[in-house]
Amino acid sequence: AEDAFQAIPWEEAGGAQSVFEAGFAATEAEWAAGAGDEGNALWNSVAALRDEVNKLMESARGEKVIGASLEARVCLHATDAAGAARLAAACAEEGEGNGVDELRYALLVSGVEMCADADAVRAECPAFVAEAEVDGLGVVTLGVTNAHGCKCERCWTYSTTVGQSERHPTLCSRCEPVVPEDLVYVPIAELEAASA
Template identity: 30%
Template sequence: SPSVFLTTWYTGLFAVDDGDALNAAYWERLIDVREAVSKRLEQARVAGDIGSSLDAEVNVYCDGELAADLGRLGNELRFFFITSYARVHPFAAAPADAETLSMNGQSLVVQVTPSTHGKCVRCWHHREDVGHNAEHPELCGRCVENAFGAGEERRFA
């Protein structure tokens, strides 16, 4: 290779569709949602419900293009929001008393709750599988796999 900057160092990366699905507009829409989530996280932190964003679980209620956009990240949505869990639900399932936001002409509800799961000492995520491995009782299953196994496969975040 003519330059260190043009050299491929790692060949195990996933192929990502560079078409319309993951263009700049897609990421701008996701960043708008993340800003709404961050606002709710800060409100929960100020109220004393959580200490940090990793102490929280986020439920996003939306439909249509917004739900599809968030769904593309799958389980990695929690890494994008920097929370222990992030789930997307149909807008109709949103709590009746929740504040509805408008995001690019679509309705959205963001619900932040403190996690009730144990905290992993390695990654600080609150996970239901913390302590399930007898050899590593303070680690979550993801950290056991990353530290002592083949490691997780991530695509986006």
């Protein structure tokens, strides 16, 4: 880092003679403000929920029901109505939402489903169900089961939209539009067969 700093062809603002004296870029005020009290509370709840989901996924992994976390789908029910509504807002259906702030990405799973009650969670995920008290969500009943659909060869998530594209049949609806039309996408199975 020091060699690169010394080779900069302009004078460093503040007169720093070394990269170690230069300091850091100033943080934008809107970044320092964070997500606000409500947003911070939600993400603290999501972090606690993720810990509980990870414990349950380890049980499912130990029983060879899932391998990687993206092979899983999580079903949830929270007793706190406001907390459940915030979680439901982060559980966009596939193809909806902004593709970034979805609960499935925070939990590193292929799908998250909010259930009407704890019995619905038990019905969807009969083998791996747990209950936990999570701040801001109340008592959460959570279950882990296999994800629906097939594995996307680009992002590795399991999706029911894999196979719907004529252009790229091995990609999900999220990946298909970003792969150029003229790119010939060769499925992994074909590559493995060719190299054998």
